Amino acid sequence: MKQMKYTNTYLFILAFVVMALFGCKKFLDRPPLTEVTDETAWTSEDNLRLYANKFYPAFFTGYGLGFNTEGAAMMDYQFSDDVFLMGNQGNFTRSVPNGGSIWEMDTIRSVNIMLDRMETRMKDLLEEDAYNHWTGIARFFRGLEYTRLVTKFGDVPYYDYVPSDINLDDLYKPRTPRNEVMDAVYNDLKFALENVRASDGDQFVNKYVVAGFTSRAALYEGTWQKYYYNNNERARKFLELAQEAANIVISSGKYDIVTDFRSLFASNNLGGNKDVVFYRNYDAAAGITHSVASYNNLSESLAFGPTTDLIKSFICVDGNTWQTSGEDDANDFTLSKIITTRDSRLEASFYDKPTPKNRAAFWYITKFIPRSVITSVAAGATPPNEFTSSKNETDYPVFRYAEALLNWIEAKAELSTIGGAAITQADINLSVNKIRDRPLAKEAEDKGVKPTAHLDINNLPNDPEKDPSVPALLWEIRRERRMELAFEHSRFEDLKRWGKVAYMDTDNSKDLTSGGWVNFSSELPPTELKAGISVIDMAGNTIVYNGSNGALLKGFLEQPIQMADYHT
Amino acid sequence: MFDLYERRTQNMIIPGQDLPETFGAGAPKGNYGNLKTRGWEIAFDFNHRFAGGLGINLMANLSDAVTDITKSADWNMPYEDRALDNTFTTGKRYGDIYGYVTDRLYQQEDFVYDANGNFVQETIVWQGTAKRTNKLAGNNPVYQTQFEDGNQILLISPGDVKFVDVNGDGYITSGKGTFGDPGDRVVIGNSLPRYEYGFRIGLDYKSFDFSVMGQGVGKRHIWGAGQLAIPGFHVKDGAMPQTFAGDFWKEDRTDAFYPRAWNLNGANSGFVMVPQTRYLLNMSYFRIKNITLGYNVSPKLLNNIKLKQARVYVSFENFITFDKLRGLPIDPEAISGQSMLADNYNLGRTGTSNPTFKIASVGVNVSL
Incomplete structure (x- = not known):
């Protein structure tokens, strides 16, 4: 009996030692076999x-993903002097964000x-x-x-x-x-x-x-x-x-500039495109689609559009500003007319007739959708499935050769003001004029759109609206950038780095609180004339519709300020 | 039968203390949590057959428990600095909801108007933030500028909720959201069920049998989520319960229960629709889960068709519910977001997961 008791004790101690040596920790602490962990990766x-x-979607957002347009072209860049919102304009950030997506x-x-x-x-x-x-x-x-x-x-x-x-x-x-x-x-x-x-x-x-x-x-x-x-x-x-x-x-x-402007934003495959340094590929088969093109489909209504300020900044075909241009009717802002007197990027960025589908400006942005879709929707068809909802498959050029050229010439021009080499006509030809020589789409040529004359360093445009603190050449380089990158990532950031956020002060410029040029009696159905609608004419006077002065409503659309949605 | 118990949970894995964003990731979880649950249960069972042949079977139970968080990641912080809104805060009762105490809705006579009938405005400065707001009538009115945006959009107006200034500082605020400075918020409810009860009564007399089963929860509150629970949740949703649509404040309906129409744009809390006593959902209920009436066909008849036994019955499930949800289409028994189909079903919106079915059935049990 005593023997037995000892045996039991030994067995117990042995079992304890075995467990202590081989048990518990290793046994319970097992890495998952189906996942990669920090230990195995x-x-x-x-x-x-x-x-x-995993870093790609954050830095090369492109058109975003699905209905998520955070950081996406056009949809997430609604705060600048390019964009006119229906109702109240946006606010600057007034307190340091504590958390959220930027901190x-x-x-x-x-x-x-x-x-x-x-x-x-x-x-x-x-x-x-x-x-x-x-x-x-x-x-x-x-x-x-x-x-x-x-x-x-x-x-x-x-x-x-x-x-x-x-x-x-x-x-x-x-x-x-x-x-x-x-x-x-x-x-x-x-x-x-x-x-x-x-x-x-x-x-x-x-x-x-x-x-x-x-x-x-x-x-x-x-x-x-x-x-x-x-x-x-x-x-x-x-x-x-x-x-x-x-x-x-x-x-x-x-890299080179060989693709017409609109095709850069409306192609299903930018792979191998010489204009594109890097692009985000969208492919429905892989479940990677976006919704930005749907907001360009002429069927979806939109509450933001171009400011008058942006429209006025487009250079004329002869290379001059609209006030000084020798083009016929350069001061006519009627959409069907202006597309032939301005830089081709204006025609490529907007639908060629005013439409209330853009509720803010009546100028409908079509920069990010194929021309064929707009043609068929304008003819009364519904947009193809692929251009509705979040089913868009068009690729986005997250870095274009044109931006490299513009960054290069701007850096060089800035350097020339602080002791760097002076800008030569050859530099301009390599950059700005290279971009202006971009081929035009056949559809645009048929409408009478022409390439813009070269920028001549010895004969810079005389812009009466020029900010006196900016040298004339830099002013034109910045203008080129604005036309090229409208509704994309850069405008607000540009204003900040130039120290020119004051350009967004709506108290200083009426052009920030009005949209596209609209002639209600000749361009829109009479039903669009509603109480409270107003436009600003060329002289800067506001004309409010009073029920009988419809024929006078010709000017940059200015909406009555409306109650904005409450956003949390 | 009566049980009284105390259960202690030690070293539960819960989120650690919040770290600054510079860490670049959520705080690692750790064994920080201790819970203490105290509760009791009573169960009762009674069988009797009366001389006349009536048999009775009664079963009932009642239980209650509360859980306190005895230790959490913030255990070594001073008591007054611990956050009220964390799920796990040392010293907090598990499930407690902090919110404001609702007084009533503002009416037009609460404001000051100028000669044209427009609101007179006044700048209110509270803790260094100045906001222009509608002037309130009376001496020393309590301003609620905390809920305003200062842009004249979120602006306290007639029909908005008026809160009670619990701490008496003259403003409605959330303070620091800590035990030490809760502002005007107090515990307004607890999301865990209290006083859960159930019973079954069975009667049989001769060939007939009858039973009723019911259950309920004596006390439970939640701040709901989604369009069925939050008035003004999202205009884009289109539909809303008639309870909201027929009883919100308008100039010609000043005695409404719900405040003036507002769009929270998909948020469960915002402007004056923040957790508060008046719009907290009272999820207590009593439900008759089942009523069954049966009849055993007499063996004599069955012998003729060579059957041993046959019982005909009618049964109703979930037909009668008593709740305090003011007619909102919410099943008080369902847990928000819980579904057999998915986790966080329908984004956890209250009343939108699988409902309990009402079933009426008629049947025959046959033994050969």
């Missing part, structure tokens, strides 16, 4: 590629994790050039993200490592001065420019994509330094980077 270049893929550092953390894991676990796994390429990709995204944060907040806390969740002092550290952050961004982008591969497959970031976006970011910072901090030394540093980066795209010889 950092093993191959393919996994790095997969990891980096967000998830991407920074993700990128820092990628860099940290590569350095600690993958140094021996990858060839040196692959290692440098992916380091470059990660630093490229970190540079872009910090540029975004800096453009929104100025000073932001800078982390080039993964902060710990228990080191609260580090997490609550004070904001890093803007210049320090941007120097780090400069180094990141420089590194990416030097190390990212020239080709990494279609739809993957390569050296030219890095160069394009670097020119955008550096131009932003360079002009900001020049106009806000009046720090010409730093301005030069970034403008030179912008110029250098844009020049990488230009001198590669891979």
Whole structure:
């Protein structure tokens, strides 16, 4: 009996020791077999590629995804002097956002994790050039993200490592001065420019994509330094980077201006297009579709349109402003007329008749939809399924060669004012005039649209509306940018970096609170004449419809201010 | 039978304390949570057959429990700095809803008008934020500029909700949202059911049998979600319950229950439609789950057609419900967002998940 008792005790101790050695921890702590975890992911270049893929939708949003148009062309850029909203105009951000989508550092953390894991676990796994390429990709995204944060907040806390969740002092550290952050961004982008591969497959970031976006970011910072901090030394540093980066795209010889304007935004396949440095591909089969084209389909009604200010800024076919142009009827803003007297991009951006489908301006934006769809909808057909709802499949050119040219010439022109080489006619020919030589669509030519005359550096247009503080050449380069990138990502950001947000002051310009030119009696059915409708004539006088003066309602559409929706 | 119990849950995995955005990810979860549940249960069973042949079977139960959060991620913060609105806050009762105490709706006579009948406006400064708002009549009126946007769009006007200034500081505010500074918010309800009860009565007499089963919840409140629960949830939804549509404030319906028409643009809380006593949904209910009447066909008759046993019955399920939802088409028994089809079904909107079915059935049970 006693023997038995001891045996039991030994057995018990043995069992305990066995469990203590082999039990519990390892047994319960099992990594999932069907998912990749931090422990198992950092093993191959393919996994790095997969990891980096998640940054693409945020930085190359294009037309957004499905009905989500956050960051999408046209739909998320409704706040600038280009866009007239029905009802109240938008407000500037008046308090520092605490949370929400702009104060967000998830991407920074993700990128820092990628860099940290590569350095600690993958140094021996990858060839040196692959290692440098992916380091470059990660630093490229970190540079872009910090540029975004800096453009929104100025000073932001800078982390080039993964902060710990228990080191609260580090997490609550004070904001890093803007210049320090941007120097780090400069180094990141420089590194990416030097190390990212020239080709990494279609739809993957390569050296030219890095160069394009670097020119955008550096131009932003360079002009900001020049106009806000009046720090010409730093301005030069970034403008030179912008110029250098844009020049990488230009001198590669891979890109050209060969596609008519509208087709750039309305193609189902931008792959291989020489005008496009990088594009977002939409494909219904893969479930990746968007809804922006549906807002251009002439059937969907829209509560925002062009401001009179934008319309007036389009250059005339002879290269002069509308006030000074020698074109016949250059001061006639009737849509059917103006499309033949203005730069071809005006015709490509709008439907050629006023329509109340654009409730704000009556000029319907059609920049982001194929011409064939507009033709058939105008003839009374319903839009094809593919151009309704969130079923759009058109690709978006997230970086166009034209922008590289515009960034290059602007950086160069800015540099010339702070000691850089002067701009020559050859520079203009390479950039602005190259864009003006863009082929026209057959449909546009049939309407009588002509290419715009070249910009001549010795004979710049004399714009009576020119801001006196801006040199004439720069003024024209900015105008070119405005026509080229209307309703896309850049206008509001441009005004900020130029220190010209005052252009959006509706107290200073009536052109900001009116839309397209409309002649109610000849261009619209009589039912559109409703009480309260008003227009502004060329002399700046408001004409309100009073029930009987319909024939006088000829001018830039000015809506009565209406109660805006309550947005939470 | 009576049970009294206390259950302690230790080291539950719950979200950690909020970290600043610079961390770049949500706070890691950890074993921070301790809960203490105290409750009791009574069950009752009674069988009797009377001399006349009437048999009776009675069963009933009643239970209640409350759960307190004894420890959460914020356990080492001072009590007065702990946030009211977190699901897990040390010292909070689990499920407690903090909200404002509704006084009534503002009426036209609460405001000051100029000679033309327009509102007189006044600038109210509260904690450094100046907002221009409609002037209220009377001495020392309590302003609610916290709910306004200062753009004259969200503007307290006749028909909007007037709250009680609980802390008496002269303004309606949410304070810091902490135990130490809850502003004018107090606990207005708890989303967990209290006093759950159920019973069954069975009677049989000769060949007939009859039973009724019912259940209910004595006390439960929620701040609903979606178009069926929140007045003015979203104009684009098109339809709304008649309860809202027929009883919102208008100039010619000043005694309405709901405030003036407003569009929250798809939010469950906004402007003056914030969690508050008046529009909190009272989810207590009593429901007759089942009524059955049966009749056993006499064996003599059955013998003729060679059957052992046959019972004919009529049964009604979920036919009668008593609730306090003012006619809103919401099933008080269903949990928002819970469905056999999907998690967070219909975005968790109240009253839009699978309803309990009303079933009337007639049947025959036959044994050969």
